[in-house]
Amino acid sequence: MANLEELQKKIASVRKAIQSESSGLSDSKTVYELRKSFLDKAGRVGQLMKYMKEVDPSQRAEFGKQVNELKGWALDYFNSLDEKMRKEELNRIYEREKIDITMPSHIRSHGNLHPVTQVRNQLIEVFSGMGFEIYEGTEVENDYYNFTALNTPKDHPARDMQDTFYLSPEFVLRTQTSSAQIHVMENEKPPIKILSPGKVFRSDDDATHSPMFSQMEGLVVDKGITLGDLQGMLDVFVKKVFGQETRTRLRPSYFPFTEPSVEVDVSCFECGGKGCSFCKHTGWIEVLGAGIVNRKVLENCGIDPDVYSGFAFGIGIERVAMLKYGINNIKQLFESDLRVLNQINDR
Ligand code: PHE
Secondary structure: OEOHHHHHHHHHHHHHHHHHHHHOOOOHHHHHHHHHHHHOOOOHHHHHHHHHHHEOHHHHHHHHHHHHHHHHHHHHHHHHHHHHHHHHHHHHHHHHOOOOOOOOOOOOOOOOOOHHHHHHHHHHHHHHHOOOEEOOOOOEEEHHHHOHHHOOOOOOHHHHHOOOOEOOOOEEEOOOOOHHHHHHHHHOOOOEEEEEEEEEEOOOOEOOEOOEEEEEEEEEEEOOOOHHHHHHHHHHHHHHHHOOOOOEEEEEEEEOOEEEEEEEEEEOOOOOOOOOOOOOOOOEEEEEEEEEEOHHHHHHOOOOOOOOEEEEEEEEHHHHHHHHHOOOOHHHHOOOOHHHHOOOOOO
8 A cells, every 4th residue: 555645656656757747848839749658548647646546545635636726737737838839939039030121122123114205105005095006017118108108209309308218219218107197098997097106307406306206197088078177176185195275287388298287285274375585475385287188198098089188297206395394305215314314204
């Protein structure tokens, strides 16, 4: 028969073992393993019950109670140890993943679209909203598409209006996107409604002219198209691009491929038309050339001018950009100076 006192020593030594064996542990996994070794069915706490049969029957209840107390204590002990370990583990993770927000960062600069591209996109958006389709022509053209078919045969004085880069007697760098009109009319039957943006080239170089610049050609051909249709469409266009207050004015002009031809002015968006230095005190700013497609041009493309008529217009994209953003030298649009380009971001 084991006496109760001796068994109480065993109980106390298991308690001590729990405390000493757990003292060096530093993570929840080893705590879990240790807990199992004491509290599992075959664990060292449970094993104490083996002695029950050796205890005097009068003391068994007391012994059982003390073993149960140890079990209760051990459960609490391991639970709080586990909690402590998990907290420490979390802290270690936080520490490891800490971000030093005082560290100097890499400054990433944002690019934006070139002003000419911005204006080009704006114009395309406005006109495609009106149902225009995009046709992109080629920068190298033959003489026929750039001039002859546009009612500007050789020796026509109007050829002098544009200083042409000839690549050969037959081929030129196109001087105008109007050449696109011919390609489209040769290949499509009316109704036609196209927009043709692209680069054009002229031997011309000063503050407002560059040897390479961009134009956008518009062409509408259908039955019964008049100058009134052109003006109505232009009114919508200039209001969208230059502001709701803007008005248009058509002045007579001359282009061989349109008859009548007009120069389109918009009321000055700086002074509202009163006259200022921006509009050279006229109240108006010239923005594009346009007109009713010359009968001869329709005929050249196999379209019957007695049945169909059309209007055409050509907008200088750099010119619109210069007007919109107050740029007074066209070179600033080609020098890629970020101090200039960064100031212009419409979207
Ligand atoms: N092609 C003309 C130019 O370059 C502009 C224009 C286009 C005029 C269409 C009338 C019709 O100046």
